[in-house]
Amino acid sequence: MTPEEVPPADVAPEEVPPADVTAADVAPEQMPPADVTQAYPAPGKTILRRAGDRGWLIECADRHPAEVATSIRAQPWASGLREVVPAATTVLVVAETAAGMGTLAAGLRTVLDGTGAHPTGPPPGRRIVIPVRYDGPDLPEIAERLGLDPEEVARRHGAGEYRVGFFGFAPGFAYLDGVPESLRLPRLSSPRPRVAAGVVAIAGNQTVVYPGGTPGGWHQIGVTTTRLWDVTAEPPNRLAVGDRVVFEAVTP
Amino acid sequence: MTVTSAAPGRRVRTRHRPPDHGTGPEPAVLTVVRAGPAASVQDLGRPGMAHLGVPASGPADRRSFRLANRLAGNPEDTPALEVTLGGLAITLSATRHVAVTGAPAPLTVDGVPVDGAPRLWLRAGSVLAVGRPWAGCRTYLAVSGGLEAEPVLGSASRDFLTGLGPDPLRAGAEYGLGPARPVPAIPLELAFSVVPCGGPATVRFRWGPRHELFDAADRHRLTTTPWRVSAQCDRVGARLTGPPLAIGSVDLPSEGTVRGAIQVPPSGEPIVFLADHPVTGGYPVIGVVTDADIDLVGQTLPGDELRLAPIL
Numbered sequence: 001m002t003p004e005e006v007p008p009a010d011v012a013p014e015e016v017p018p019a020d021v022t023a024a025d026v027a028p029e030q031m032p033p034a035d036v037t038q039a040y041p042a043p044g045k046t047i048l049r050r051a052g053d054r055g056w057l058i059e060c061a062d063r064h065p066a067e068v069a070t071s072i073r074a075q076p077w078a079s080g081l082r083e084v085v086p087a088a089t090t091v092l093v094v095a096e097t098a099a100g101m102g103t104l105a106a107g108l109r110t111v112l113d114g115t116g117a118h119p120t121g122p123p124p125g126r127r128i129v130i131p132v133r134y135d136g137p138d139l140p141e142i143a144e145r146l147g148l149d150p151e152e153v154a155r156r157h158g159a160g161e162y163r164v165g166f167f168g169f170a171p172g173f174a175y176l177d178g179v180p181e182s183l184r185l186p187r188l189s190s191p192r193p194r195v196a197a198g199v200v201a202i203a204g205n206q207t208v209v210y211p212g213g214t215p216g217g218w219h220q221i222g223v224t225t226t227r228l229w230d231v232t233a234e235p236p237n238r239l240a241v242g243d244r245v246v247f248e249a250v251t252p
Numbered sequence: 253m254t255v256t257s258a259a260p261g262r263r264v265r266t267r268h269r270p271p272d273h274g275t276g277p278e279p280a281v282l283t284v285v286r287a288g289p290a291a292s293v294q295d296l297g298r299p300g301m302a303h304l305g306v307p308a309s310g311p312a313d314r315r316s317f318r319l320a321n322r323l324a325g326n327p328e329d330t331p332a333l334e335v336t337l338g339g340l341a342i343t344l345s346a347t348r349h350v351a352v353t354g355a356p357a358p359l360t361v362d363g364v365p366v367d368g369a370p371r372l373w374l375r376a377g378s379v380l381a382v383g384r385p386w387a388g389c390r391t392y393l394a395v396s397g398g399l400e401a402e403p404v405l406g407s408a409s410r411d412f413l414t415g416l417g418p419d420p421l422r423a424g425a426e427y428g429l430g431p432a433r434p435v436p437a438i439p440l441e442l443a444f445s446v447v448p449c450g451g452p453a454t455v456r457f458r459w460g461p462r463h464e465l466f467d468a469a470d471r472h473r474l475t476t477t478p479w480r481v482s483a484q485c486d487r488v489g490a491r492l493t494g495p496p497l498a499i500g501s502v503d504l505p506s507e508g509t510v511r512g513a514i515q516v517p518p519s520g521e522p523i524v525f526l527a528d529h530p531v532t533g534g535y536p537v538i539g540v541v542t543d544a545d546i547d548l549v550g551q552t553l554p555g556d557e558l559r560l561a562p563i564l
Contacts, residue, residue: 049461052510052540057461069303083302085508087532092302092508098543167305168506168532171405171414174305211305213415231404231416237304 046112053098058091066241086166125242136220162245172211172229191217280346280429288339291421292410293401296329302531309411312550316354316445320394323351325433330398331408335391338384349396355388388447388551400428413528452557455545462536470497483554487528496520506532512541
């Protein structure tokens with residue numbers, strides 16, 4: 001079956017990017033140097049990369065993806081977007097239709113290159129307090145690895161303020177940035193097959209409250225009874241990108 | 253028992269059916285007689301929730317799914333059945349129009365072949381069976397009035413990656429039917445689906461977002477290799493086999509992905525993301541199959557030859 005035989009699809013026809021799309025809007029065709037990880041991404045410059053008929057992938061450079069995503073959602077034309085997906089260093093934007101991808105690129109550029117109109121840090125967000133019982137199964141072992149008492153691990157985790165960076169991996173799985181330097185550990189070498197909802201865990205500079213029903217390779221230090229993800233609720237998420245989260249120790 | 257009413261473009265409302273005191277007509281139901289290897293309820297999925305980690309899901313071949321609903325007189329987003337590799341048999345408690353699209357498969361009603369009819373007038377109590385397709389792998393079956401399945405996060409689509417949505421079909425399962433709708437008078441001979449049928453399937457893709465991580469030889473290889481769909485092929489994605497790309501292990505920070513993304517894991521053998529793909533991934537995406545052609549990938553079977561043609 002050749003493409004010509006495909007009947008008209010329910011998508012808008014291909015369109016030629018208008019003149020306002022500069023070479024910087026599309027990823028260059030040049031071959032990268034041998035060590036791609038070193039030159040990638042280009043520092044200090046936001047880049048739009050095409051991600052399919054309806055998508056642009058934004059490399060945020062020195063701006064926080066959560067803040068970029070929030071700024072994009074605040075635009076009057078954001079109603080024409082199907083998805084705005086912040087991740088570790090990027091924001092994926094997917095339009096409802098393939099028409100006007102060049103116009104969309106221009107709109108994104110005004111958001112990304114706008115000076116003064118937007119804060120450079122993450123959006124203020126809400127402050128959400130989550131009570132935690134610090135009695136996770138991994139607490140004694142990681143305390144020993146870190147050279148701390150379990151109580152001190154709990155105290156340091158509970159003393160921090162965390163940011164909801166982005167969701168990924170599973171429905172409701174929110175990556176919270178901001179684990180103190182002294183508590184950073186690589187993930188477990190062998191993930192657990194299933195982790196219950198409410199388990200609080202750490203890995204690297206991130207902490208998470210498991211949404212339930214997923215495997216998990218993070219170090220489990222506690223548990224909360226607060227439901228942060230509930231598919232029967234509207235909306236299902238208690239946390240949103242950009243929120244600030246603090247954990248409050250409660251006694252077992 | 254809970255019933256739902258679905259309307260396109262807005263959240264499905266759920267209500268509870270009043271207790272049946274023996275008055276009024278019996279509610280119409282579809283009963284699964286045989287489930288087959290992998291059949292599920294689908295609607296057009298959960299778009300717009302990727303930022304919460306929720307895949308869009310929906311039919312693997314959206315065009316055939318929409319066609320089935322149109323033939324059955326339903327709005328395109330109405331819950332219907334996606335049947336993978338046949339093996340399904342159903343019966344209705346009320347006489348209804350039933351539309352069958354997607355991978356063409358042997359159809360029987362009470363054992364009598366009714367092949368070639370994209371729409372049937374299925375009498376109450378008769379058993380409609382869908383056999384293994386002659387070509388393609390996913391057949392869609394829509395009943396006039398639509399199925400009533402419990403929505404999760406606004407959709408009745410079963411997502412096989414996350415487990416969201418109604419359980420996969422099993423023998424004995426019952427689904428309520430919405431009120432029958434008039435079916436359109438359209439020339440049914442024009443109601444066909446695009447499936448691979450012998451020979452290579454060619455699908456178009458756009459380069460990016462990470463094609464520049466690959467050297468010229470890898471990019472050339474992607475577009476000239478007669479890829480084969482491997483046995484690792486489901487609603488999440490289709491893994492392709494062939495001479496692997498040489499890029500090796502590149503771990504990017506997790507980034508958002510789209511349906512149709514051609515992701516290259518360290519093995520060098522590409523994976524094409526389908527309906528239930530993860531919302532983020534850390535392996536480089538060299539290109540994205542076009543919206544127009546991704547439905548065709550959703551109809552490929554292990555062993556099918558797939559050629560990737562770049563849009564320049």
